[in-house]
Amino acid sequence: MGYPILLTLHLLAALMFVGTVFFEVLILESVRKHVPEDAMRAVERAIGQRARRLMPWVILVLFGAGIGMAWERYLQLLAAPLESSFGTLLALKILLAVSVLGHFVTAMLLFASGGMTARRSHFIHISVFCHVLAIVLLAKGMFYLSW
Template sequence: MLYLLFLLAHLFAALIFIGTVFFEVLILAHLHRHLPARVMVQVEQGVGQRARALMPWVLLVLFGAGIGMVWLRYRPILAAPLASAFGALLSLKLILAASVLLHFVLTMLRMRRGRVSARYLRFIHLSLFAHMVAIVLLAKSMFYLSW
């Protein structure tokens, strides 16, 4: 039962995080063509403020539940990750997840120091987008691929 709670918390947090990244990359970034610059600045500031307030909590749930899932069910598999396709794919997924967390922490630190440009944010969003696509593909593939 505890594993199910971790799984559901992890899935809902992933939906929020991935949905936010997808929204910023696929929708928000393309509004520049349709909205005046001053409106776009206000929209980006509003979205950014909300994301900065919400995402630390979302990531806490996402990673906390993920760690709980690994602890309860996948520790033996990760003891020898290359012994199975599932272990190898899970290990790769965890490496990508750690990279996502590192992206987030470094960006938050840069924001506190006032060293975040629009170009940097664009790069981070695209990188997170690529990470998210890979993580979702790995999360599903783990249960269907074998070698």
């Protein structure tokens, strides 16, 4: 599969994932104050069920395309990431992405085992939000920052 296709798939999956995280943290949290608790639980349950069905596929495309892009274009650069600003920022972006994947797997396991609490969910959402924000800034910075 060619780099332009991998890049397009990666960007579309990133839009879906980042958009979902931003929606949940920045919009859904503030809606909570204005919606009755039972209605909010129903909305969160419905969104959660849909996200748990859709997000594994989004994550698969996101990471699959990212790995494909790294393999096709950036393998040598990643062999010595500290030798260039681009390589350093890309390696940091990958490290944060792996951490997000860890958060995602942890959340899925907690949901499956019944161990997900509101407090854990809130912590995971805020942590993933911060990671994703940093990843987006690094993705842009890779092309505009140099030292």
